Amino acid sequence: VTASATIVGILVAYLAILLAIGVWGGRGSGDVKGYYVAGKKLPSWVIAFSSNSTGESAWLLLGLTGMGYLVGVHAFWVVLGEVLGVTLAWVFVARPFKAYTDRYDSVTVPDFLADRFRDRSHVLRLVSAFIILSMTAAYTAAQLTASGKAFSAFLGAEYTTGVLVGAAIVLFYTTVGGFKAVAYSDLLQGVLMFLCLLLLPIVGIAAAGGWTAMLDSVRAQDPLLLEPMGTLGFTPAGVASVAGFVAIGVAFLGAPQLLTRFMAARDTRQITHGSLIAVLCIIVFDVGAVTAGIAGRALYPGLADPETIYPLMGSELFPAVFTGIFLVVVLAAMMSTTDSLLILASSAVVRDVLQKVIRPDLPQRTLARYGKATTVVLGTGAIFMALGEVRVIFWFVLFAWSGLACAFTPVVLCALFWKRTTRAGAVAGMVAGFVATVAWVLFFKTGFYELYEMIPGFLAGLLFTVGVSLVTEPPGGAAEEHDAVWAEVGPAFRPAVQPSAGESPVV
Amino acid sequence: MLAGLSLASWALILVAVGAGLAIEIAFLRAHRGRPPSEDHPR
Numbered sequence: 068v069t070a071s072a073t074i075v076g077i078l079v080a081y082l083a084i085l086l087a088i089g090v091w092g093g094r095g096s097g098d099v100k101g102y103y104v105a106g107k108k109l110p111s112w113v114i115a116f117s118s119n120s121t122g123e124s125a126w127l128l129l130g131l132t133g134m135g136y137l138v139g140v141h142a143f144w145v146v147l148g149e150v151l152g153v154t155l156a157w158v159f160v161a162r163p164f165k166a167y168t169d170r171y172d173s174v175t176v177p178d179f180l181a182d183r184f185r186d187r188s189h190v191l192r193l194v195s196a197f198i199i200l201s202m203t204a205a206y207t208a209a210q211l212t213a214s215g216k217a218f219s220a221f222l223g224a225e226y227t228t229g230v231l232v233g234a235a236i237v238l239f240y241t242t243v244g245g246f247k248a249v250a251y252s253d254l255l256q257g258v259l260m261f262l263c264l265l266l267l268p269i270v271g272i273a274a275a276g277g278w279t280a281m282l283d284s285v286r287a288q289d290p291l292l293l294e295p296m297g298t299l300g301f302t303p304a305g306v307a308s309v310a311g312f313v314a315i316g317v318a319f320l321g322a323p324q325l326l327t328r329f330m331a332a333r334d335t336r337q338i339t340h341g342s343l344i345a346v347l348c349i350i351v352f353d354v355g356a357v358t359a360g361i362a363g364r365a366l367y368p369g370l371a372d373p374e375t376i377y378p379l380m381g382s383e384l385f386p387a388v389f390t391g392i393f394l395v396v397v398l399a400a401m402m403s404t405t406d407s408l409l410i411l412a413s414s415a416v417v418r419d420v421l422q423k424v425i426r427p428d429l430p431q432r433t434l435a436r437y438g439k440a441t442t443v444v445l446g447t448g449a450i451f452m453a454l455g456e457v458r459v460i461f462w463f464v465l466f467a468w469s470g471l472a473c474a475f476t477p478v479v480l481c482a483l484f485w486k487r488t489t490r491a492g493a494v495a496g497m498v499a500g501f502v503a504t505v506a507w508v509l510f511f512k513t514g515f516y517e518l519y520e521m522i523p524g525f526l527a528g529l530l531f532t533v534g535v536s537l538v539t540e541p542p543g544g545a546a547e548e549h550d551a552v553w554a555e556v557g558p559a560f561r562p563a564v565q566p567s568a569g570e571s572p573v574v
Numbered sequence: 575m576l577a578g579l580s581l582a583s584w585a586l587i588l589v590a591v592g593a594g595l596a597i598e599i600a601f602l603r604a605h606r607g608r609p610p611s612e613d614h615p616r
């Protein structure tokens with residue numbers, strides 16, 4: 068059996084499993100709640116792996132390993148930001164978000180916002196849908212681009228073939244199986260990513276001659292690669308780089324594609340149990356990717372494109388059977404993000420616009436069918452973008468990641484933690500966060516040491532949410548509801564105490 | 575230098591991994607033994 072046949076065999080087996088998950092998930096996707104949040108029945112380990120593998124796209128394997136290769140130990144600032152982001156999301160955000168969305172029977176994040184702020188004008192839904200669609204379109208296309216590149220790098224196949232094969236599989240199981248198939252395929256994909264990023268740095272360090280030999284080799288290339296501030300040092304550019312790397316983790320606190328996992332959990336106990344899995348998983352993901360990149364720098368110095376270090380190590384350091392698995396893992400990382408973005412965008416169209424604004428009278432089965440059709444249309448659009456002349460590259464992943472996060476995170480955090488937040492404040496915060504992110508990239512970034520757009524975007528969103536809320540009135544009954552939710556949830560670090568009559572709840 | 579890396583680099587690595595873990599362990603300790611009735615059923 069040739070090496071290529073082995074790789075193709077592993078690939079076919081993996082894709083067959085995904086198709087089977089799609090068919091299996093399809094049994095529960097006949098209504099809106101089943102199709103978009105799997106009937107809110109997911110267990111802890113599924114939401115934990117699904118959340119992390121959605122948050123970590125093909126960027127983790129190709130982009131973050133490339134960053135470890137390019138900047139060395141400095142890339143551990145990304146690890147700090149992401150580990151803190153995931154931890155804080157599970158410890159502080161997940162339980163109150165789950166309690167609120169259960170109370171409202173929300174299916175989407177805009178559902179939650181519309182009910183939290185009693186938005187009968189649908190402004191929040193429409194603004195949310197616009198932002199979600201605009202950001203997920205190119206984000207999805209970037210993931211399909213990664214699929215095309217992975218096929219080229221591992222199999223020498225045509226880029227177009229890689230895009231089409233990746234897209235066809237992910238579209239099938241997402242359309243047929245809905246969120247249940249998305250979440251369970253994410254679990255499989257997350258486990259594969261976990262094992263790969265556990266193995267790759269160990270083999271990489273061993274191939275470089277051990278820990279000390281690896282560091283010596285990197286030090287000989289540039290000793291600053293082994294320093295926390297990297298080659299930039301304590302300069303404004305170095306500080307901006309650190310702030311940007313840490314800020315990548317902010318998105319875990321409020322990006323809608325991640326919050327959907329908390330909403331779909333069976334109950335809050337699943338969140339408590341899932342938090343440890345999620346934190347350990349993100350540590351292995353990130354430490355593994357950065358360390359593999361550093362080992363790659365020792366092994367293969369002078370690469371023109373650092374983002375090729377992962378496929379290079381996968382094909383050079385392992386036998387063919389593992390090379391096939393490494394290709395599958397890139398596809399897994401790509402697919403676990405693409406499926407979630409597609410279903411998020413589909414929910415924005417069907418649930419937030421069609422069902423809630425245009426045609427509330429449509430039966431559930433019809434809406435679910437529209438949801439599936441919308442998923443296909445959006446996925447097809449992403450294929451055309453990925454096959455276009457201008458191929459979407461990884462910087463867009465970080466841009467879209469921050470665009471979604473800056474529009475939603477400040478508003479979601481204020482909605483959960485500050486009872487004084489108003490509808491006008493939420494609308495202003497969403498628009499400001501989104502516009503600031505786009506404007507920063509287009510007009511200001513190069514003049515401010517390439518500071519990552521997440522920081523101005525988040526700050527603008529927070530400033531506008533708070534500022535406008537202070538000069539407008541919160542919706543009637545929202546404060547009492549806020550107190551009731553927090554009394555039910557309890558504090559993160561003390562056992563919950565139910566307040567007696569007349570006593571203020573613990574917040 | 576310790577095992578080939580400066581103390582500052584080790585500090586960054588330890589904080590990157592340890593800060594989240596410490597918060598998570600404190601959270602789990604606070605929730606250990608919490609009766610199911612205190613959780614919010616759907």
